Amino acid sequence: MNGGIHMVETKYDLRSVIEELKAMPGQYHETDLEIDPEADLSGVYRYIGAGGTVKRPTQEGPAMMFNNVKGFKGSRVLIGALASRQRVGAIMHHDWHTLGQYLNEAVQTPIKPVIVDRKDAPAQEVVHLATDADFDIRKLLAAPTNTPDDAGPYITMGVVRGSSPDNKMHDVTIHRMVLEDADTIGMYIMPGGRHIGAFLKEYESIDKPMPITINIGMDPVIPVAVTFEPPTTPLGYDELDIAGSIRNTPVELVKGVAVNETGIARAEWIIEAEIMPNTSMQEDINTNSGFAMPEFPGYNGTANPAVHVVKIKAVTHRQDNPIVQTTIGPSEEHVSMAGIPTEASIMSLVERAIPGKVKNVYNPPAGGGKLMTIMQIHKDDINDEGIQRQAALLAFSAFKELKTVILVDEDVDIFDMNDVMWTLNTRFQADKDIMVLEGLRNHPLDPSERPEYDPARIRQRGMSSKLVLDGTFPYDMKDQFVRAPFKEMPNWRDYLK
Template sequence: MTVSFRAMIDDLRQAGQIEDIEKSVDIRHIAALVDKADKALIFHNVIDYTMPVVSGIATARERIGTAFGCDYGAVYERLDAGLTTPIDPVEVNSGPVREIVQSGDDVDLFDLPVPLFSIHDGGPMITAGVTVGRGTDGAFNAGIYRFLVREKNLTGIDIVTPNDMQRLALDAFRAGKPLPISINLGTHLAVNMAATFRAPLGQNELAIAGGIAGEAIRMTPCETIDVPCIADAEIVLEAEILPTGWTRPEGRFGEFTRLMGGLHWNPQVRIKAISRRRDALYYALHMPWEVILPGAPNREAAVRRAFKTASLDLVDVNITPGGSCYFHAIVSIRKRPGDAKHAIMAALIASDIKHVVVVDEDIDVFNGTDVEWAIATRFQADRDVVTIPDLRAKPLDPSLRITPGITPVTAKIGIDATIPDDLPRERFERIEYAYADTLDLADFTGQAKDDSEPQRAPVDIADLAAQVKDLLADEPVYFAALAERFEDQGFKTLARALGELHRDGVLWQDGQGRLCLAGSEFAAEPPPSI
């Protein structure tokens, strides 16, 4: 897998997942057109701009899988490989992103085709900036943050949420210094995914990206700051977060919650240089789905690692789109006594997940009807709910109660929708249809050909009843098994024979509903209340 935005575009194009828009397009129309499209779009002729705009790469699971060269369901495995076997980035003298460099008065952000997404956004937002900063200890940190374009060389940066970049900025501000950062636009999804993974401070997200891709990310020095940039990016902004504190209003913005966020107060960023490819593509990460869907493997990997640490036998995980691939998880396990509650705790602690449903291995976690059925038939609210108050919250959660000056917290909930250990297993036996594994409806549709009924020899009902009685003397048998055993006599004839046994008071049933002889050791006894 070649770790460049350009190679990823080529892969998507070969898979038929890119559509080129050659007609002139107003930049204000891009967001709505991407939202209506079933492919990623490249706008080659954006009115008043010379640079093409790419958007919608990650608005579908299929395209994310193509970018990683696997099925979407296996993307978490690539991330896990990056976490387990990271590959450190390598430094190169230059790269495609250094083909054109503008600095000083030549810096002009207004030449970049930065769209307006939602109608109530505070202005054009750079949404796909993989931002690399260096701490006072020399360790790198990478994350994706948004930048509100204010002036030709000035933006905001949204680091109001507690994160590692905020910590680095605070350290620099305490020393009265700006924090140098490179803002890398147009990078492979492997880089984007690693940058959004909540790695411990000091763990290099770019090394995780290398592990995901199976090759090192190439880094090259910037010209105006002592922080490297990604050599194969489309565009790089060399910048400094100014030590002005969280003093400028920024936003609103359509968030990953699929809701409009509020006004934030954030620092300012001075752009010192812009470098780019000669034929650079501007990647406008489309909100909210290009954040939602690529985020699921991150949280899935976190849950899987937590379950492995907890020695839980995990079957599958669904980080649901309905929960913005952030707040909700459905997990299936092979359960031992006590495992369901343990699984709830592990999932809720693993990430910012605030609702988790735990089901048995027979439940398809990607089938909402199946999961709802498990809750309806296996769950009791007075014993199968785990609620944990006062945990770390995602500030963008609109349901939080906000008190100015106080960090908000959230309550988390887990639902144990597994079969209770203390209830009879037969209560939860699924319906099965006879011959479902051998019949094909296509064999019975269309015009009939030689569809004569089988010729059966005459059967003595009393004789057949005696045969059934002899069989049931040894063991109880389900009606369907009897029908198969006496298939040659025909279903109707067997039913008549059983009718004779019922009439004579010979036929009964055992506790599982199988046919047996009345008065036998297998015969069910009526409960005392009847």
């Protein structure tokens, strides 16, 4: 981050990061074996490195480049760049244990993007106009389908950039986007919390299409930065400022060739398009499968009957074997993109309210990065008893999609689920250490949040009861909860040589 230091001139993009990953044992793999993007690509990576809440068997593994994608000569697909917290730390050049605090600092020290000339924008080396006779996004962009039931090929890691009608506010965010026909994309914008949606409402009020760019294949810190949400990044906060802070150099933008919006100049692909006002279409209109694509809780998402209609005006990309960056919805990659910014948001709010009491926060794969958080609590004396539960309530207020909070003491490794479960077995009594909060808002993709599941408490989809599991020991009994005192051996690695 900047911190008053002169900004470096490093040109970060997906290709520079791939070169870094190649130098790290076990972090990157590529294959020239032909792969079908229709379900096969995700099916293979499911075994190699997806992790997260993907159906077992799966594992955490390397990022993977498919160089030979069936039907797409000269185009490559990268998956899993962020599907490991340790790899995210390496990409950000920071300790993976404290990425939440690191991103929280980045929010406070923004570096705004800059606009560069087209000659300095690799993303615009090749231009395809939607008015070309042979234009077909489905034949141009190697967007995979995650499962045979998907509504179609999906752009899963496309960063959408849009602005308010007066061009005074800008936003970047990620949505699920299905390729519907030659020049049409169906975009699902989840109600509430997405500023692109707020800008679109303004355009719809004046019945004008909203210009956007969809940016694919970029420095992986960008997809992490853009998943911040309110209240950490309020309306008008451009999350590209966070990526600039992480890299200590501004993200470069370039003006569109066909729409009045900017794209990420060092991306692999930029789709220039317009969201049609007050217009919708059936998401699975081509398959009628009833499903969209796998979502972060681990289940197939239900196809939406009314997604926004996006009309493509142009597609630009790099000249040399452009890379489509994709992800599997329930994979560890989603945990990195959604979970780490959420950790930062929780840390920010809690530190302002009860400074020094929460040492670290982790949103584990079990919750897809959104539904669960583990909080490491520090108590100074008996008067801090109960502060841990206050921290849990603050976490819920910082992030409404959070469903479960587990509270642990400082000696518990929050990144080790065995250690977390150990504390729930030895420092927890179910009759006194459980808090249940009923009738709150949560994420509509949780399939248990349906009125038929709990008619008495769930009035409509997206409501939930929320849970706090307090695994901290009572301060006045701390002497009874001291872990077995093994001798510290700083030279233990010598015995492995």
